[in-house]
Amino acid sequence: xxxxxxxxxxxxxxxxxxxxxxxxxxxxxVYSYDSFxxxxxxxxxxxxxxxxxxxxxxxxxxxxxxxxxxxxxxxxGDSTPADVVLGITDDFAYRAYDMLSPYESPVLEDxxxxxxxxxxxRLIPFDYGAFAFVYDSEAGVRKPESxxxxxxxxxxxxxxxxxxxxxxxxxxxxxxxxxxxxxxAIEWWKAVGENALTIADGWSSxxxxxxxxxxxxxxxxxxxxxxxxxxxxxxxxxxxxFPAGHEATIEGIGILKTTDMREEAEAFVDFILTEGQLDIxxxxxxxxxxxxxxxxxxxxxxxxxxxxYTSATIPEDxxxxxxxxxxxxxxx
Amino acid sequence: MxxxxxxxxxxxxxxxxxxLLLLFIIPILLxxxxxxxxxxxxxxxxxxxxxxxxxxSFTLRQALISALVSVALAIPFSAFFSxxxxxxxxALLTVSQLAFTIPxxxxxxxxxxxxxxxxxxxxxxxxxxxxxxxPLPVLYSFxxxxxxxxYLNFPIAFALxxxxxxxxxxxxxxxxxxxxxxxxxTFMRITLPRLRGSLASAFILIFLFCFSSFAIVMVLGGxxxxxxxxxxxxxxxxxSADLVSASALALFTFAVNALxxxxxxxxxxxxxxxxxxxxxxxxxxxxxxxAIVLSxxxxxxxxxxxxxxxIRAFYTKDGIFSLKxxxxxxxRGFGLIGGSIDALITSLVIGIIVALLSVWMGSSIAMxxxxxxxxxxxxxxxxxxxSGSVTMGLGxxxxxxxxxxxxxxxxxxxxxxSVIAAHLVIVLPFSVRTITPGxxxxxxxxxxxxxxxxRSTGRTYREIEKPLLAPYRRKAFAFSFALxxxxxxxxxxxSSGNVETxxxxxxxMIGNYDYQGAAALGTILLAEAxxxxxxxxxxxxxDAVL
Numbered sequence: 001x002x003x004x005x006x007x008x009x010x011x012x013x014x015x016x017x018x019x020x021x022x023x024x025x026x027x028x029x030v031y032s033y034d035s036f037x038x039x040x041x042x043x044x045x046x047x048x049x050x051x052x053x054x055x056x057x058x059x060x061x062x063x064x065x066x067x068x069x070x071x072x073x074x075x076x077g078d079s080t081p082a083d084v085v086l087g088i089t090d091d092f093a094y095r096a097y098d099m100l101s102p103y104e105s106p107v108l109e110d111x112x113x114x115x116x117x118x119x120x121x122r123l124i125p126f127d128y129g130a131f132a133f134v135y136d137s138e139a140g141v142r143k144p145e146s147x148x149x150x151x152x153x154x155x156x157x158x159x160x161x162x163x164x165x166x167x168x169x170x171x172x173x174x175x176x177x178x179x180x181x182x183x184x185a186i187e188w189w190k191a192v193g194e195n196a197l198t199i200a201d202g203w204s205s206x207x208x209x210x211x212x213x214x215x216x217x218x219x220x221x222x223x224x225x226x227x228x229x230x231x232x233x234x235x236x237x238x239x240x241x242f243p244a245g246h247e248a249t250i251e252g253i254g255i256l257k258t259t260d261m262r263e264e265a266e267a268f269v270d271f272i273l274t275e276g277q278l279d280i281x282x283x284x285x286x287x288x289x290x291x292x293x294x295x296x297x298x299x300x301x302x303x304x305x306x307x308x309y310t311s312a313t314i315p316e317d318x319x320x321x322x323x324x325x326x327x328x329x330x331x332x
Numbered sequence: 333m334x335x336x337x338x339x340x341x342x343x344x345x346x347x348x349x350x351x352l353l354l355l356f357i358i359p360i361l362l363x364x365x366x367x368x369x370x371x372x373x374x375x376x377x378x379x380x381x382x383x384x385x386x387x388x389s390f391t392l393r394q395a396l397i398s399a400l401v402s403v404a405l406a407i408p409f410s411a412f413f414s415x416x417x418x419x420x421x422x423a424l425l426t427v428s429q430l431a432f433t434i435p436x437x438x439x440x441x442x443x444x445x446x447x448x449x450x451x452x453x454x455x456x457x458x459x460x461x462x463x464x465x466x467p468l469p470v471l472y473s474f475x476x477x478x479x480x481x482x483y484l485n486f487p488i489a490f491a492l493x494x495x496x497x498x499x500x501x502x503x504x505x506x507x508x509x510x511x512x513x514x515x516x517x518t519f520m521r522i523t524l525p526r527l528r529g530s531l532a533s534a535f536i537l538i539f540l541f542c543f544s545s546f547a548i549v550m551v552l553g554g555x556x557x558x559x560x561x562x563x564x565x566x567x568x569x570x571x572s573a574d575l576v577s578a579s580a581l582a583l584f585t586f587a588v589n590a591l592x593x594x595x596x597x598x599x600x601x602x603x604x605x606x607x608x609x610x611x612x613x614x615x616x617x618x619x620x621x622x623a624i625v626l627s628x629x630x631x632x633x634x635x636x637x638x639x640x641x642x643i644r645a646f647y648t649k650d651g652i653f654s655l656k657x658x659x660x661x662x663x664r665g666f667g668l669i670g671g672s673i674d675a676l677i678t679s680l681v682i683g684i685i686v687a688l689l690s691v692w693m694g695s696s697i698a699m700x701x702x703x704x705x706x707x708x709x710x711x712x713x714x715x716x717x718x719s720g721s722v723t724m725g726l727g728x729x730x731x732x733x734x735x736x737x738x739x740x741x742x743x744x745x746x747x748x749x750s751v752i753a754a755h756l757v758i759v760l761p762f763s764v765r766t767i768t769p770g771x772x773x774x775x776x777x778x779x780x781x782x783x784x785x786x787r788s789t790g791r792t793y794r795e796i797e798k799p800l801l802a803p804y805r806r807k808a809f810a811f812s813f814a815l816x817x818x819x820x821x822x823x824x825x826x827s828s829g830n831v832e833t834x835x836x837x838x839x840x841m842i843g844n845y846d847y848q849g850a851a852a853l854g855t856i857l858l859a860e861a862x863x864x865x866x867x868x869x870x871x872x873x874x875d876a877v878l
Contacts, residue, residue, distance in 0.1 A: 034824060035843065067570055095573070157449075163550060165559075165567035193556070197449075198472045201550035204842045208441050209551070211847055213450035214471075227845035232648065320572050327567070330556040332386065 027059040028264045031069055032086040035284075037062035042276070042283035050271050056264045066168075070095050073256075083259040084268055086126070089168075090117040090250040091175070091311040091319070097122050100254040103266060107273040110290045115250055117312040123252030126272050127286035130246040130305050131172040132222040132239045133159075139216035146242050147180060150217070151191035159195050160206045160218040164326055167202040168249075171323070172311070173219055176247030178322055179309035185322070186329045193330060222246070223285040223302040230298045238301070245307030251286070340789040341700035345709065348693035348760065355757045356716050359727030360586075367579035374580035383564075384584065391560040394474070394549065395542035398481035402538050403531060405482065406489035409626060411519075413490075414497035417612035418623040424630065425494065426865045428487040431634060433814040433861040434641070435835040436547045437842060438854045442637035443480055443552060445644055447471055452640060472554025480548045483637065485538040488811070492537075495803045496530035496769055498612075529769040536596040537717070537765055540589060544720035561585045565722045575726075582723040589718030594711060638858060645852035657852035672837060672853060676860060679817055679833040682748075683864070686755040687813035691805050693756070694763030694812075695771070698804075699797065702771035710768050714761040721821055728754060728826055744831070751831050754822040759812040766811060770804030771797075810865055817861055834860070 037043045037060045047058050063069040066087055073080055073096070080099075088096050100122040108121065115125040133150070135143060141158055144150050150159055162170035177185035193199065197215040200206035210218035222239045229235060253272055255265045272280070277288040281295065287304065288295070311319065367375055378384050413421065434442070445451050449466045457467040470476055500523070508518040524531075544562045561581065568578035615623045648654045694713075701709040716724065774797055782792040798805075820835040834857045841850040 035840070067573075163556060163563075165563055165571060166546075166550065171571060196554075198551055198554035199556050201547045204437055204839070205440050205547060205551045207845070208437070208842065208847055209444055209448075211845075212441070212444050212448060214444055214448050224845070231846065320574075323567065323571050327383075327564075331559045332383065332557070 026261075027057040028083050028261055028268060029059045029061060029081045030084045030086060030268065031061050031063045031073065031082045033066050033069055034062040036087055036280075042279040046272075046276050046279055049275065050268065053271070053275075054264075054267050056267065058268070066092060073099055078258055080256065080258060082256050083261050083265045084253065084255055086251075086253045086272065088123055088252050088254065090125075090252065091171075093118060093123050093252060093312065094316060096254065099256055099258075101257045103255050103269060105266070105270055105273060107270055107290065110292045111273070112289075112291055114308070115289055117250055117310055118252065123254040124269065124273065125250045125289040126253050126277070127280055127284055127289055128248055128250040129284075129286040130222045130248045130308055131169060131176060132220065132224075132241065132246055132305070134210070134218055134220045134224045134237055134239050136210070136213075136216040136236060137238050138236050139213075141216045143238075143240060144217065145240075146244055147177065147188060147192075150195065151188065153195075155195045155217065157195065157197045158215050158217055159192060159197065160209050160215045161192065161196045161199045162203060162206050162219050163199050163201055164323055167200075169203045169206075169219060169221075170199075172247045172249060174322055174326055175311040175314060175319070176309060178314060178318075179247065179311075180244055186325055189326060190329055199330075221285065222305065223287075223299070225301040226285060226298045229301045235301065239303060241303050241305050243306070245309055246305035248305075248308040248310050250289075250310060250312075251284075340793075341696065341703045344696035345693075345700040348697050348713065349709075351693070351753060351756060352713060352716070352760070355753050356719075356724075356727070357712075360715075360719060360723070363579050363723065363726050364583050364586075366575055367583045369576050369579075374576045375583065377577070378580045378584050384561075384581070387559060387561045387564055388588065390558065391543055391562075394477055394481070394558075394560070395539045395545075398478055398485065398542040399535050399539040401478060402482050402485040403489045403493075403535050405486055406493050406534070409490055409630060410493035410497050412622065412626055413494045414500075415613060416615040416619055416623060418615040418620065418627075420627065421612075421623075424627055425491065426862070428490055428630065428634060429810050429814055429865060430487075430858055430861055431484055431638060432487055432811070433817045433857060434638065434854060435818050435820050435838055435857075438641055438838065438850065439480065439484065439637065440547060440551050441644075441847065441851070442641045443476075443483075444471065445640035446636045447476075447479075452636070471552055474553065474558065476552040476554070477545075477549050477558065480552050481538075481542045481545065483633070484548075485541060487634070488538055488541075489534040491807050491810070492530050492534040492766060493527065495766075495807045496773075497527060498803065499770075499773070500526055529772065532596045533765045533769055536593065537762065539592070540717045543589060544722070546721070562720050562722050565720070569722065569726060578726070582719070582726070586719050586723065589720075590715065593714050593718050594707075641851045642855045642858065645848060645855045648848060654848070657846070657848040672834070672856060675832045675834045675837045676856060678831060679835075679857070680860060680864070682752055682755060682831075682833065683813045683816040685752055686759060686816040687809045689752075689756055690759045690763040690812040691767075691809050693760060694767045694808050695798070695801060695805060697760075697764050698767040698771035698801075699793070701768065702774065710764050713764045716757050717761040724758070725821060728822060747826065747831050750826040751823050751833075754826050755816040755819055758819060758822060759815045762811045762815060763808040766808040767801060767804045770801045774800050806868065809868055813864055813868075814861060817857065 032043070035041050043060055047060055050056070051058060061082070063072050066089055069085065070088065070092055073082065073085065076082075085096065085100070097118070102121045103124065104121060105124060108116075108124065111125060115128055117123070117125065133144065135141065137143070142154065144152075144155065162173065164170040164174040174185065174189075177188050181188055198209070200209065203220065206218055207220055207224075209215065210220075220239070222241070225235070225237050225239050228237045253269055255262065255269065259265050273290055277290045277293045278295070280286070281288040281293070287302075314322075413425070431439070447453055447468070447470050449469060449471065454466050454468055458464070461467060470479060504522050504526075505518050508522050513521075543560070545560065546562050546566070549558055549560055550556075550563065562585070565578050565581050565585065568574050568581060572578075613619075645657055646653060646655070648656070697709050697713050700706065719727075778796055778800075779792050782796050783789075787795070818835055820833070820839060823831060823833055823836055824839075834853060838850045838853045838857070841847075841853060
């Protein structure tokens with residue numbers, strides 16, 4: 001019995017090894033974060049479409065999350081097999097610039113200037129999103145009107161925040177509060193921290209608590225309601241737009257300096273910035289960077305903020321300092 | 333003192349040691365060389381910083397309480413379960429291991445659905461009492477952390493204790509009763525000392541588990557002041573990108589844990605002697621009632637949160653019955669049912685390979701250390717537990733980038749192998765810790781008798797020693813399988829998203845706002861674990877009591 005199981009297991013493992021395609025020469029190697037390259041990511045339909053259109057074979061590598069992808073590129077240095085890197089966010093962009101070469105894509109003219117966080121175009125934005133508080137309109141709480149409003153006593157135990165030490169969404173909120181309040185950001189956290197039911201480790205658990213009805217207000221994205229409209233057919237969960245502005249996160253694509261397939265790499269970038277836009281926007285739940293793209297109706301439930309901040313404007317040292325003062329104020 | 337055939341056992345332990353060396357010790361050394369990059373300044377800073385000790389004291393406190401409560405709670409249950417037989421005994425032992433397989437995110441979700449302020453329990457109480465406030469505000473407090481840790485770890489203590497308690501003959505206890513010693517006194521002076529090995533083993537496993545706990549502490553604790561050392565290492569790696577200071581803190585944490593491990597690693601003085609599997613007494617009358625009450629209490633504690641997940645898979649968050657998740661699983665995109673069946677098989681195959689290898693390697697390390705009276709081997713193999721998942725993650729980043737750059741291969745094969753290897757390193761400490769008390773209890777006289785009768789070392793192992801290890805090996809198998817099945821961090825990190833296991837899919841579903849779908853996949857995961865455990869128990873029934 002045991003031997004049979006072992007045998008079956010080994011057999012299965014061996015078969016699955018050979019079922020996988022072998023890497024070919026002359027492929028364009030693209031590094032992306034896992035959720036892009038995974039079976040459910042936009043890559044499933046995009047890559048075959050690109051290969052069909054251009055005849056260029058693509059070797060898409062899921063390199064972990066955005067930070068791991070950067071670490072990997074840094075470790076690999078000049079010997080990296082990557083030609084294109086996709087999905088570096090504006091806040092970490094500075095770490096990638098040395099490895100990339102600028103590309104003046106013809107599509108750039110359709111991309112709004114305020115999104116172009118790298119004026120040298122080493123990284124070109126392909127999508128963006130904004131952090132927002134989402135609230136349950138049927139929970140009987142007043143819709144908050146601003147960040148300051150969240151400190152009001154009526155929201156005691158009604159807000160779910162996310163820790164900036166362990167989550168990019170939490171970090172986004174920290175930058176957001178800094179962009180709006182400057183160094184008083186920490187005071188905001190102290191006050192709203194009092195109202196927080198919990199400060200979760202990541203978006204997944206925070207949003208899970210929210211949908212289970214533990215608290216009616218959660219930190220998430222402006223696009224979150226789209227899912228509930230499309231999957232649950234309900235408009236009960238709504239993103240709140242604050243007139244004072246929202247923190248944005250912009251994802252960029254870039255070509256590595258070390259590539260020997262420059263032309264193919266440029267074709268890929270252009271493809272992502274044009275035909276790829278809609279698929280990526282829907283799969284990532286982000287807005288497409290290309291302003292010429294039309295979105296499906298459900299995106300009407302993902303209101304775009306009028307004012308958007310980016311963390312790229314906060315100096316690197318300041319960012320580290322912010323998290324440190326947050327830790328100091330909130331955890332000691 | 334070395335015993336006959338210790339060379340044979342040492343040789344058998346070589347593959348396990350090599351694996352540890354490649355996947356754990358080398359990366360750890362590389363990380364730690366980072367810590368000294370600036371000539372030890374970073375280390376000094378960590379040692380001088382009050383905050384380090386602030387974090388340490390909280391981390392120790394919650395881990396200590398969690399481990400103590402888990403073990404203490406397990407003692408009365410194990411006492412009964414290792415003495416009496418009743419029809420559903422085995423089923424309950426199997427079910428108790430289930431909680432262990434669920435990825436943390438689902439444990440958190442299950443807790444929220446059951447114990448939450450808007451959860452089943454509080455809503456039921458609200459209706460019964462006719463009140464509008466939260467009658468049982470357990471979550472988002474320090475006690476919630478302990479509750480969740482005990483929930484996850486009580487089964488470890490229970491299973492380990494029951495396994496070794498079942499092999500203690502009662503002659504000494506009976507003798508004590510005959511000379512008029514009371515039950516408590518007998519327990520304290522006769523039983524407890526003989527259980528010391530398993531108690532220590534269970535305690536340290538749970539302690540280290542809770543020491544590096546992350547999501548549970550942060551989400552259910554409800555207050556960022558409840559921060560563990562692990563959180564701070566994570567922040568330094570991922571937010572500050574300050575690898576030197578992260579490595580320094582990781583080194584500090586590792587040193588603390590390694591010290592604790594060294595203290596509790598089974599030593600030379602393990603008691604040997606008469607050792608026979610107990611014949612369980614049939615529970616009758618009052619004992620039957622006790623069996624029912626104890627079983628009920630255990631189920632009441634263990635089942636609701638996982639049942640909540642299973643129920644959630646059939647209901648929308650508004651409480652309306654819906655098969656949407658299951659339809660969704662079959663209808664979405666590339667066919668997620670295809671995806672989930674593939675993932676189910678992948679998880680199953682990885683889990684079984686990992687569990688078999690870990691029992692094999694765990695036994696060989698346990699036997700080698702027992703034969704050579706070595707503390708070093710079990711200590712080394714337990715080290716991965718002392719490092720915590722964030723530090724391990726750092727190490728894996730290093731290993732993968734090394735493998736990928738130097739070999740230039742990115743095949744599914746390599747991903748799968750590295751996932752198996754990583755799981756193996758993660759589960760091996762459990763396996764070694766589970767089997768070692770058993771290996772130490774094998775009387776030398778038994779093996780020596782076999783040698784005298786002309787049996788070879790290998791044959792003695794297979795025919796005499798291995799059957800004696802069976803209950804421990806079975807526990808090790810179940811734990812290894814369960815751990816591998818629920819593992820998600822290393823899988824994602826090492827497979828570049830190539831290897832899609834069930835927990836990986838669960839995280840993806842949650843990322844797609846589909847908590848009902850995630851609960852459905854969680855239910856599939858639980859069912860898978862249940863089947864494997866049941867089959868595992870059936871397979872071994874003939875050679876052991878438990």
